[in-house]
Amino acid sequence: xxxxxxxxxxxxxxxxxxxxxxxxxxxxxxxxxxxxxxxxxxxxxxxxxxxxxxxxxxxxxxxxxxxxxxxxxxxxxxxxxxxxxxxxxxxxxxxxxxxxxxxxxxxxxxxxxxxxxxxxxxxxxxxxxxxxxxxxxxxxxxxxxxxxxxxxxxxxxxxxxxxxxxxxxxxxxxxxxxxxxxxxxxxxxxxxxxxxxxxxxxxxxxxxxxxxxxxxxxxxxxxxxxxxxxx
Numbered sequence: 001x002x003x004x005x006x007x008x009x010x011x012x013x014x015x016x017x018x019x020x021x022x023x024x025x026x027x028x029x030x031x032x033x034x035x036x037x038x039x040x041x042x043x044x045x046x047x048x049x050x051x052x053x054x055x056x057x058x059x060x061x062x063x064x065x066x067x068x069x070x071x072x073x074x075x076x077x078x079x080x081x082x083x084x085x086x087x088x089x090x091x092x093x094x095x096x097x098x099x100x101x102x103x104x105x106x107x108x109x110x111x112x113x114x115x116x117x118x119x120x121x122x123x124x125x126x127x128x129x130x131x132x133x134x135x136x137x138x139x140x141x142x143x144x145x146x147x148x149x150x151x152x153x154x155x156x157x158x159x160x161x162x163x164x165x166x167x168x169x170x171x172x173x174x175x176x177x178x179x180x181x182x183x184x185x186x187x188x189x190x191x192x193x194x195x196x197x198x199x200x201x202x203x204x205x206x207x208x209x210x211x212x213x214x215x216x217x218x219x220x221x222x223x224x225x226x227x228x229x230x231x
Contacts, residue, residue: 012115015139018181022113022135026089030069033095038214038221039068042099044075045130045161046210046218047226052079056157056204056228060125063151065114066132070096070107071219076128077105084108084124086117115143124151127158131224134163134186138174141197149200152231158201159228161209163188167223194227201229 005011033040051057059080067073067085069092077083077100085107087093093109100107110117127148136144148158163169169188177183189197191206206227212220 012139012143015137015178018178019137019183023088026087027091030089030091030095039071039131039219041214041219042069042071043212043214043217043219044072045226046212046220047161047207047228048072048075048128048130048159049218051159051228057126057159061123062126062128063119063124065127065129065147066135067096067109068092068131070099070109072128072130073107073109074100074103074105077107078103081126084110084120086110086112086114088113114147115140119147119151121150122153125153125156127152127156129158129160129162131161133160134169134189135183136187137183138177138187145197145200149231154231156231157204157228158198158231159226160194161224161226162194164208164223164225165190165193169223189225191225194225198227198229201231204228204230 005014061082062076062084064073064083064085067087070085073083073085073096085096088111090111093111096109133144152158163186165171165188169186170184171188194206195203206225208222209220209224209226211222212218
């Protein structure tokens with residue numbers, strides 16, 4: 001981090017430094033694959049499966065933000081989507097590559113921050129986010145929206161699952177994140193807040209995820225909100 005702030009990115013980096021080291025955190029998080037973490041299951045999100053079954057999404061080019069061990073990216077690739085999947089964690093991506101190889105599918109896994117990458121401009125039919133957005137700090141929210149607007153084709157879709165403000169995530173004013181220097185596991189969003197954040201997009205569907213008892217072919221937990229939007 002620079003000692004002299006001369007541009008917006010310097011401000012973002014300074015604020016990042018007040019919070020946890022995301023790369024180190026997620027590498028440690030994925031090191032033990034036997035932890036009882038719900039989304040370690042090898043099954044795609046139930047909402048994503050239903051969007052495709054209902055014909056709301058059709059095969060095309062996909063960017064997944066925060067893919068982790070790759071369960072959604074691999075599912076989409078199996079259906080004929082061309083998938084670019086990004087994550088900060090080398091540990092998570094190693095697991096994802098192993099899963100993809102076992103299933104014989106081709107996914108382009110990319111390590112790094114979506115805020116530092118030179119991603120293709122307006123080439124994606126779908127951007128999918130399962131659990132990344134609620135770990136995005138408030139000062140990076142506008143940059144996140146810029147990724148969506150810059151990378152999605154006109155008429156393309158953005159789909160997301162994120163913490164519910166009541167059931168799981170931290171429901172506090174943005175300023176409190178910096179006063180406490182912590183997001184305490186992730187920010188929670190009401191439907192109203194999600195509509196406000198993604199107000200430039202057309203809402204197709206916004207609901208709670210369905211609870212799916214494991215083992216099962218799909219994944220779902222009721223403390224997650226699921227949204228589908230169109231650019």
